[in-house]
Amino acid sequence: MTTPSPPNPTGPFSLARLAVMRSLAVASPHPGAAFAARRRRLHPSAADRDSISQRCWRCEKTRDRSFGSSLRVSHLPGTLHRDVSKNLLTPTAAVSVEEAEATADLPKGDMWSVHKFGGTCMGTSQRIQNVADIVLRDLSERKLVVVSAMSKVTDMMYNLVNKAQSRDDSYITALDEVFEKHMEAAKDLLAGEDLARFLSQLHADISNLKAMLRAIYIAGHATESFSDFVVGHGELWSAQMLSYAIKKSGTPCSWMDTREVLVVNPSGSNQVDPDYLESEKRLEQWFVRHPAETIIATGFIASTPDNIPTTLKRDGSDFSAAIIGSLVKARQVTIWTDVDGVFSADPRKVSEAVILSTLSYQEAWEMSYFGANVLHPRTIIPVMKYNIPIVIRNIFNTSAPGTMICQQPANENGDLDACVKAFATIDKLALVNVEGTGMAGVPGTASAIFGTVKDVGANVIMISQASSEHSICFAVPEKEVASVSAALHARFREALAAGRLSKVEVIHNCSILAAVGLRMASTPGVSATLFDALAKANINVRAISQGCSEYNITVVLKQEDCVRALRAAHSRFFLSKTTLAVGIVGPGLIGRTLLNQLKDQAAVLKENLNIDLRVMGITGSRTMVLSDIGIDLTQWKGKLQTEAETADLDKFVHHLSENHFFPNRVLVDCTADTSVASHYYDWLKKGIHVITPNKKANSGPLDRYLKLRTLQRASYTHYFYEATVGAGLPIISTLRGLLETGDKILRIEGIFSGTLSYIFNNFEGARTFSDVVAEAKEAGYTEPDPRDDLSGTDVARKVIILARESGLRLELSDIPVRSLVPEALRSCASADEYMQKLPSFDQDWASERNDAEAAGEVLRYVGVVDVINKKGQVELRRYKRDHPFAQLSGSDNIIAFTTSRYKEQPLIVRGPGAGAEVTAGGVFSDILRLASYLGAPS
Numbered sequence: 001m002t003t004p005s006p007p008n009p010t011g012p013f014s015l016a017r018l019a020v021m022r023s024l025a026v027a028s029p030h031p032g033a034a035f036a037a038r039r040r041r042l043h044p045s046a047a048d049r050d051s052i053s054q055r056c057w058r059c060e061k062t063r064d065r066s067f068g069s070s071l072r073v074s075h076l077p078g079t080l081h082r083d084v085s086k087n088l089l090t091p092t093a094a095v096s097v098e099e100a101e102a103t104a105d106l107p108k109g110d111m112w113s114v115h116k117f118g119g120t121c122m123g124t125s126q127r128i129q130n131v132a133d134i135v136l137r138d139l140s141e142r143k144l145v146v147v148s149a150m151s152k153v154t155d156m157m158y159n160l161v162n163k164a165q166s167r168d169d170s171y172i173t174a175l176d177e178v179f180e181k182h183m184e185a186a187k188d189l190l191a192g193e194d195l196a197r198f199l200s201q202l203h204a205d206i207s208n209l210k211a212m213l214r215a216i217y218i219a220g221h222a223t224e225s226f227s228d229f230v231v232g233h234g235e236l237w238s239a240q241m242l243s244y245a246i247k248k249s250g251t252p253c254s255w256m257d258t259r260e261v262l263v264v265n266p267s268g269s270n271q272v273d274p275d276y277l278e279s280e281k282r283l284e285q286w287f288v289r290h291p292a293e294t295i296i297a298t299g300f301i302a303s304t305p306d307n308i309p310t311t312l313k314r315d316g317s318d319f320s321a322a323i324i325g326s327l328v329k330a331r332q333v334t335i336w337t338d339v340d341g342v343f344s345a346d347p348r349k350v351s352e353a354v355i356l357s358t359l360s361y362q363e364a365w366e367m368s369y370f371g372a373n374v375l376h377p378r379t380i381i382p383v384m385k386y387n388i389p390i391v392i393r394n395i396f397n398t399s400a401p402g403t404m405i406c407q408q409p410a411n412e413n414g415d416l417d418a419c420v421k422a423f424a425t426i427d428k429l430a431l432v433n434v435e436g437t438g439m440a441g442v443p444g445t446a447s448a449i450f451g452t453v454k455d456v457g458a459n460v461i462m463i464s465q466a467s468s469e470h471s472i473c474f475a476v477p478e479k480e481v482a483s484v485s486a487a488l489h490a491r492f493r494e495a496l497a498a499g500r501l502s503k504v505e506v507i508h509n510c511s512i513l514a515a516v517g518l519r520m521a522s523t524p525g526v527s528a529t530l531f532d533a534l535a536k537a538n539i540n541v542r543a544i545s546q547g548c549s550e551y552n553i554t555v556v557l558k559q560e561d562c563v564r565a566l567r568a569a570h571s572r573f574f575l576s577k578t579t580l581a582v583g584i585v586g587p588g589l590i591g592r593t594l595l596n597q598l599k600d601q602a603a604v605l606k607e608n609l610n611i612d613l614r615v616m617g618i619t620g621s622r623t624m625v626l627s628d629i630g631i632d633l634t635q636w637k638g639k640l641q642t643e644a645e646t647a648d649l650d651k652f653v654h655h656l657s658e659n660h661f662f663p664n665r666v667l668v669d670c671t672a673d674t675s676v677a678s679h680y681y682d683w684l685k686k687g688i689h690v691i692t693p694n695k696k697a698n699s700g701p702l703d704r705y706l707k708l709r710t711l712q713r714a715s716y717t718h719y720f721y722e723a724t725v726g727a728g729l730p731i732i733s734t735l736r737g738l739l740e741t742g743d744k745i746l747r748i749e750g751i752f753s754g755t756l757s758y759i760f761n762n763f764e765g766a767r768t769f770s771d772v773v774a775e776a777k778e779a780g781y782t783e784p785d786p787r788d789d790l791s792g793t794d795v796a797r798k799v800i801i802l803a804r805e806s807g808l809r810l811e812l813s814d815i816p817v818r819s820l821v822p823e824a825l826r827s828c829a830s831a832d833e834y835m836q837k838l839p840s841f842d843q844d845w846a847s848e849r850n851d852a853e854a855a856g857e858v859l860r861y862v863g864v865v866d867v868i869n870k871k872g873q874v875e876l877r878r879y880k881r882d883h884p885f886a887q888l889s890g891s892d893n894i895i896a897f898t899t900s901r902y903k904e905q906p907l908i909v910r911g912p913g914a915g916a917e918v919t920a921g922g923v924f925s926d927i928l929r930l931a932s933y934l935g936a937p938s
């Protein structure tokens with residue numbers, strides 16, 4: 001049976017002695033030619049390495065500032081790497097497996113290198129062999145490798161104890177399974193004498209365990225040390241197997257039962273404190289007995305000062321590696337796991353999370369506190385004392401450099417974004433708010449509150465108190481809040497009754513979002529940036545906390561907002577500031593033209609302005625297509641046919657607002673539909689920006705319009721609609737500019753209809769009215785139903801939009817309109833029927849035109865906003881041939897603003913005011929305006 005040996009008092013182990021041993025080890029050549037050959041293969045010449053490292057200049061750059069030679073590594077294709085200096089994420093170049101292997105060199109040096117391999121790394125015989133190969137590739141003179149049990153074995157061992165103490169006979173078969181698992185692995189891995197030795201030890205251990213479990217079975221109880229003794233066998237076996245696997249290659253290797261060395265004292269529930277002095281003494285003695293240069297040590301297990309077996313509890317093997325690393329003053333502790341390193345945020349929540357190249361000890365600590373699966377904080381304590389870096393690396397991707405946790409990396413430039421290293425969240429919290437005027441200036445209130453919380457054993461996760469001392473709030477796990485609240489009500493019953501405290505309030509369903517970064521402390525603007533990102537994502541912050549160490553800024557928010565907040569904050573610091581998730585409603589003429597323009601311009605925008613536009617969905621009235629990362633705009637038409645689902649506007653909007661990773665979301669309504677426009681209010685309320693050329697919302701019922709504007713102005717969402725008047729011409733923005741700078745609008749008059757402009761500009765000579773209307777429709781100037789243009793409704797809508805923009809409270813019905821649709825055609829069932837019947841009225845039109853011509857005049861359809869008299873009108877007028885309105889061509893609009901400043905000569909905007917390209921261009925320019933409001937560079 002393997003039991004911890006008592007400490008060996010002989011053989012003092014001094015640093016001087018260690019140094020002598022080390023030099024002896026260096027002098028002795030590595031046995032085995034195969035190893036030497038592998039060494040050459042794995043360590044190419046400097047010239048070779050340079051040529052490799054040139055493939056990935058980003059890595060090279062990172063290497064210089066943080067990782068040393070171990071980072072002459074190229075990433076696997078598709079790995080995202082954060083170049084902190086530019087804050088851009090760049091997929092790295094592909095490298096061959098050989099190159100990756102050759103460059104994945106492990107630390108070299110004249111000191112100890114400590115590795116830790118967890119259960120997943122030791123999961124099968126092949127994986128154990130892989131671990132052996134990695135250890136052999138490390139050319140450090142001395143290596144100490146800490147291993148966990150094979151994956152699942154610790155659970156199997158605990159299960160044995162549980163079964164035995166609950167007198168469940170099946171512990172015997174369960175023990176057989178444990179035996180089988182290790183026997184199979186050993187048979188795969190080892191041969192000959194080594195295998196025989198291992199199996200004989202395994203047999204002996206299993207029969208001892210059987211006896212011990214039998215005793216537990218009879219007693220119906222296992223003490224903690226019995227249980228720890230049983231459970232620790234997983235590590236004993238895996239360490240021995242790995243040690244034999246390394247020896248196979250001819251490299252001398254010893255295995256260490258760390259119960260002989262590591263001494264710990266229990267400290268509170270489920271925690272232990274290492275006794276470093278005693279452990280160091282025992283380690284010295286162990287080295288005297290086992291002078292090997294490669295040592296495989298059992299993780300997780302240790303002894304009490306009285307040599308009773310115990311364990312290091314949760315994440316024990318990491319802790320073992322850190323303690324041992326500090327005992328031997330290792331130059332590095334490498335923790336091997338199954339991820340590429342520490343992510344900037346939980347990658348299950350933020351698909352764009354990146355692996356961080358470095359983290360300071362404090363940052364790693366904060367991250368673990370806030371639930372990131374980094375390292376248990378206690379693992380950091382031993383190594384921090386001696387500034388020993390910990391590197392987290394992926395055993396399944398050895399070409400990835402991993403994350404180095406060390407003293408504050410002296411690498412990064414001073415830019416704001418580099419200050420925040422990562423984000424973490426904690427869900428299922430409740431906020432307790434204790435409030436009352438009687439708290440201010442009364443010493444002992446906080447103590448009474450937190451004393452009460454402590455008495456119910458609740459864990460306070462964050463605390464916030466304003467300097468007014470009027471209220472104090474703190475977060476506790478949701479499952480503990482009922483008892484906290486009851487205890488506080490009981491404790492402060494009198495104060496509440498007397499009104500000194502006004503309330504003890506519980507806010508359920510909260511989450512914490514924490515931004516972590518060491519250099520936040522010395523960089524102004526970090527919290528402003530964080531809160532700005534949250535505000536722009538329309539997220540309400542309930543409480544804030546930031547200690548003066550400023551390693552983290554903590555905000556409490558509604559749990560339902562947490563993932564969105566995390567994404568908003570993450571993308572603000574890690575992505576392009578202006579990644580915009582776009583949903584297009586109505587891929588008709590304008591919609592599809594816009595999509596083509598976006599396709600052609602996306603790369604330029606990304607490159608020049610750091611604007612990242614992702615079309616997450618396109619919906620027509622019948623079908624829609626959705627994407628989580630952005631639709632390939634070279635394929636959207638095909639996808640809308642082949643990959644489409646039935647259109648469902650609610651689902652579409654939900655997809656945009658909830659189902660993607662980008663915090664800035666915008667819906668672009670390219671329909672002419674009133675019902676689509678009726679949703680803007682809800683979209684804005686959800687924090688989705690709205691952009692549209694659709695006039696229906698702004699020219700619909702006044703109360704709805706005002707409600708929409710009020711909401712939008714009070715929120716951080718934007719609503720742009722430049723293309724509703726004059727298509728791409730700067731009409732709304734010109735009017736806004738005049739108003740916002742204090743000018744007074746007196747009158748706006750113009751030709752607002754591209755269609756009607758085109759018609760009357762071209763309705764000359766022998767041409768018929770109906771031909772020219774058909775041409776305008778063909779050219780894409782008309783509304784989906786051209787009667788909307790010819791009835792004057794479209795112009796009236798534009799007049800209303802400008803009137804309301806100028807402060808008039810007018811309804812569409814307040815505008816007198818002369819309709820150009822003959823009475824008889826108003827009831828046509830379709831636009832097509834109207835177009836067919838229109839020629840029968842050509843004669844009437846010809847005579848109206850001829851009358852005007854005879855008087856030296858032309859017909860023009862105009863709209864007027866008369867601000868002084870608070871009215872609008874739309875009519876067909878005759879103008880002399882030399883009037884500016886008579887000079888137009890094509891689909892030109894002309895809009896004259898008469899204002900206090902532009903009184904003598906109006907300010908005139910003129911140009912094509914309809915058509916697919918110019919209208920889509922106007923919508924596109926609103927999208928870019930939004931991006932710039934969101935922070936895109938100008």
Ligand SMILES: NC(=O)C1=CN([C@@H]2O[C@H](COP(=O)(O)OP(=O)(O)OC[C@H]3O[C@@H](n4cnc5c(N)ncnc54)[C@H](O)[C@@H]3O)[C@@H](O)[C@H]2O)C=CC1
Binds near residue numbers: 622673694
């Ligand atoms: N054509 C032009 O020169 C200008 C047009 N506009 C406006 O642009 C908008 C679009 O005009 P066009 O592209 O010419 O019209 P269109 O008729 O070609 O396209 C509208 C698209 O919206 C789709 N649609 C309708 N209802 C829908 C719903 N409930 N859900 C999803 N999709 C729906 C239709 O199926 C169609 O594909 C209109 O509001 C128009 O007033 C504004 C300025 C100039």
Ligand SMILES: N[C@@H](CC=O)C(=O)O
Binds near residue numbers: 723
């Ligand atoms: N049909 C409209 C298009 C722009 O709003 C027009 O002709 O002006």
Ligand code: NA
Binds near residue numbers: 725727730922
């Ligand atoms: Na416009």
